[in-house]
Amino acid sequence: MASRIALVSGASTGIGFETAIALRSAGFTVYAGARRVEKMEPLKHHGITVMSLDVTSEESMASAVALVEAAHGHIDVLINNAGYGSYGSLEEVPLAEGRRQFEVNVMGLARMTQLVIPGMRAARSGRIINVTSIGGKIYEPLGAWYHGTKFAVEGMSDSLRLELKPHGIDVVIIEPSGTNTEWGTIAGEGLLVASGGGPYSEQAHVVAAALASTSGAGHVLSTPARVVAKAIVRAATARRPRTRYPVGRGAWSVLAMRRILPDRAFDAVFWNFYKRLAG
Numbered sequence: 001m002a003s004r005i006a007l008v009s010g011a012s013t014g015i016g017f018e019t020a021i022a023l024r025s026a027g028f029t030v031y032a033g034a035r036r037v038e039k040m041e042p043l044k045h046h047g048i049t050v051m052s053l054d055v056t057s058e059e060s061m062a063s064a065v066a067l068v069e070a071a072h073g074h075i076d077v078l079i080n081n082a083g084y085g086s087y088g089s090l091e092e093v094p095l096a097e098g099r100r101q102f103e104v105n106v107m108g109l110a111r112m113t114q115l116v117i118p119g120m121r122a123a124r125s126g127r128i129i130n131v132t133s134i135g136g137k138i139y140e141p142l143g144a145w146y147h148g149t150k151f152a153v154e155g156m157s158d159s160l161r162l163e164l165k166p167h168g169i170d171v172v173i174i175e176p177s178g179t180n181t182e183w184g185t186i187a188g189e190g191l192l193v194a195s196g197g198g199p200y201s202e203q204a205h206v207v208a209a210a211l212a213s214t215s216g217a218g219h220v221l222s223t224p225a226r227v228v229a230k231a232i233v234r235a236a237t238a239r240r241p242r243t244r245y246p247v248g249r250g251a252w253s254v255l256a257m258r259r260i261l262p263d264r265a266f267d268a269v270f271w272n273f274y275k276r277l278a279g
Contacts, residue, residue, distance in 0.1 A: 003029045005072045006236065007064070009053055009112060010082030012039035014181035015131060018229035019079055020048050026233050031068050034082070055082045055108025056100075065115040074123055077236045078116045080109040081131040085146045085187035087207065088194025097194075098145045105149035110156065117169070124168035129235050130157045131174045131228075134251050138258050138270070140210075141203050142195055146187070161243060172235045175255070176228045177248035178214025188212045209278035223248035 006023045010016040011032035017040070020032040024046050032043050033053025040050040051067065054060040068075050086093065086101040113128055120126025135143070136150035154173065161171035178184055188208035195204040231247040246252055258266055 003027050004076040004236075005029050005031070005068060005074060006077040006079065007031045007033065007068055007075050007116070008079040008081060009033050009055060009108075010131075011043070011050070012036040014183060014225045015176065015179060015228045015232075016079070016081040017043065018225040019081065019232045021046050022226065022229040022233045023077075023079075023236065024048050026237060028077070028236070029072070031064075033064050053082075055112060056103050058111070061108070061111055061115060065112070069119055074119050075116050075126070077127045077129065078112060079129045079131065079232060079236075080112055082108060083131070083149070085143075085183060085190075085211075087140075087142050087146060087187050087191035087211070088204075089142055089198075089200040090144045092195050092198060092200070093145060101145045102149055102152070105146075106152050106156070109153060113160070117164070120169045121164075121167045126169040127172065127236060127241070128160070128164075128169065129172045129174060129232060131176070131232070132157070134175050134177050134246065134248075134254055136173075136175060137255055138266075140207060140274070141271070142191060142200060142207050158243075170241055171243075172241045173244045174228065174232055174235065175244055175246045175251060176231075177223055177246075177251040177254065178211075179223050179225050179228060179248065180214065181225050184211040184214035206274055206278040210274040213277045 006028040008016050008020045011020045012034035020030050020043055024030045030048045032040055032048050033051045034040060035054045037050060037052050043050050051064055053064045083105040086097055130153055132153045133150050135147050136154040139147045157171050157173045164171060188211035191204055191208045228247050231245045235241045235245055246255055
């Protein structure tokens with residue numbers, strides 16, 4: 001039986017990197033893409049094909065999908081993992097940065113999805129796995145642009161699931177909590193650049209410290225990226241996958257709290273929790 005073909009975006013570090021390895025171990029033929037190709041060199045030792053992939057470049061995205069389809073005739077699973085977190089007050093973050101956040105986290109994901117759908121639809125089979133975040137269900141102060149993208153991906157994925165069901169294509173959402181990757185540290189540093197010295201500085205230092213607390217092992221919201229990768233493999237291999245996979249420390253409890261508590265109560269509980277993390 002021929003192995004299934006998977007394409008992973010944002011595979012240079014963290015969740016994408018670990019997902020590529022986990023899928024290969026599960027028997028997939030894996031193509032891993034990212035802008036920082038040199039960071040993916042270790043993946044070659046696992047039998048993974050690495051490629052340059054910039055989800056803000058039409059030429060790069062089209063070339064990557066065409067390369068895989070030319071080699072195999074189809075793509076069975078697309079994992080849309082590329083993304084980053086842009087934090088800072090809405091007042092202070094330039095609109096150009098807000099547009100870039102949506103370009104990477106939403107428009108890049110949408111275009112990659114557009115590119116693989118025709119082949120999947122022709123085969124009447126395929127799976128699109130979108131890595132969002134519990135941040136697509138909850139919110140943080142100074143995270144309007146980031147959470148706006150993740151809420152958008154949640155809604156887009158739900159609509160797409162219904163839209164593609166008649167064509168035999170599954171759409172799955174992965175909702176990680178904080179992972180012990182460089183993501184939280186980088187997001188926190190960007191937050192302090194944008195809002196660390198102005199009228200939002202007090203909030204900025206609390207949120208930046210909370211974000212950074214997810215970037216090391218042992219912290220309350222720090223989950224190894226390989227744990228998220230395992231959930232993605234389950235989503236990729238299940239005969240009938242769940243529509244959503246919350247994964248990581250605190251993911252289920254935070255999402256349950258969001259469902260149960262009124263908005264203002266959640267505001268208070270979450271902010272007090274962040275102050276404890278920062279302390």
